[in-house]
């Protein structure tokens with residue numbers, strides 16, 4: 085395993101005494117751990133202890149000139165493959181939810197493009213408080229993953245929900261591929277690739293879609309235990325592991341294949357670049373060339389995504405929007421006009437998006453948005469899928 089670089093943030097709660105053990109558990113599993121403490125955390129555990137177990141000097145201030153010279157806070161934010169905050173106090177969650185950057189750890193969380201994972205720990209009443217619950221919802225909506233809290237004995241001789249998960253559980257959760265229970269067994273149909281619209285038996289109209297993003301999304305959904313059917317246009321890709329693939333050619337074929345599955349579907353992710361127009365009456369025999377120019381009459385195809393979204397069944401629908409300009413406006417319009425739960429938008433043209441191995445997405449849902457930075461399409465797909473899972477879970481909990 086290549087070593088995973090983890091910034092471990094420790095905030096000021098009694099569970100901070102367990103953080104030294106957490107560092108050891110993460111390192112045993114091959115992680116490099118850089119500890120960042122808040123002022124509150126230093127009241128519960130010393131930097132000396134954490135330096136000894138992490139084998140790295142602990143960072144605790146934005147204003148430490150020597151530490152900043154060695155690795156500035158923005159560099160540290162980029163260094164991290166993951167930012168894990170354990171324990172995360174109610175105060176820390178509130179600050180993160182509202183974008184505060186008043187110490188090293190909050191600043192790092194704002195500056196990083198890496199996934200952020202929190203292991204909350206607090207008194208049960210603080211956890212139950214509507215303010216904390218609202219902050220939790222907001223953070224999850226933005227793609228922050230929460231581990232716990234668990235239920236059991238708390239400090240102050242009380243018990244309830246608020247315990248930090250055990251270090252071993254946290255280490256296992258962040259270091260091993262996880263299955264999101266929200267997606268286990270969920271029937272998902274994904275469309276991918278281009279379509280081919282026949283002009284005659286040998287010619288067609290198509291587009292530059294490679295299908296790579298859709299195949300990566302199908303694979304990432306299957307990794308999370310979803311039952312995935314991939315309806316694919318013609319592409320040069322191997323079928324993803326654990327995914328049922330049905331190959332189609334035209335937009336009309338893709339429409340029929342998707343609608344055929346409408347009754348079984350819990351979720352639909354339309355990544356395909358479906359043709360918007362198709363030759364109105366394809367020739368039955370090969371068209372012979374003539375001297376002059378020729379005109380081709382095109383008819384609109386049916387919108388698969390919009391049909392699924394307005395089918396009347398509670399299908400969680402995710403659309404894609406490839407844009408060359410005004411990305412946010414077009415994406416938000418699509419979300420509204422097609423009545424979608426989520427739109428993943430990306431820039432295309434000038435070597436971006438289509439056929440590339442990496443991608444960046446701006447994801448929109450009613451009332452919010454987040455950015456998934458440029459990375460390999462599978463990495464981006466996994467992050468999109470965890471966002472989809474969080475929103476799907478919230479909708480199911482209703």
Ligand code: C5P
Nearest residue numbers: 354355356358385386387388389403404
């Ligand atoms: O409206 P526009 O074509 O830009 O929307 C793109 C989204 O709609 C993609 O998710 C695409 O898969 C889906 N779509 C569809 N059927 C069509 C056209 C687009 O499912 N006929």
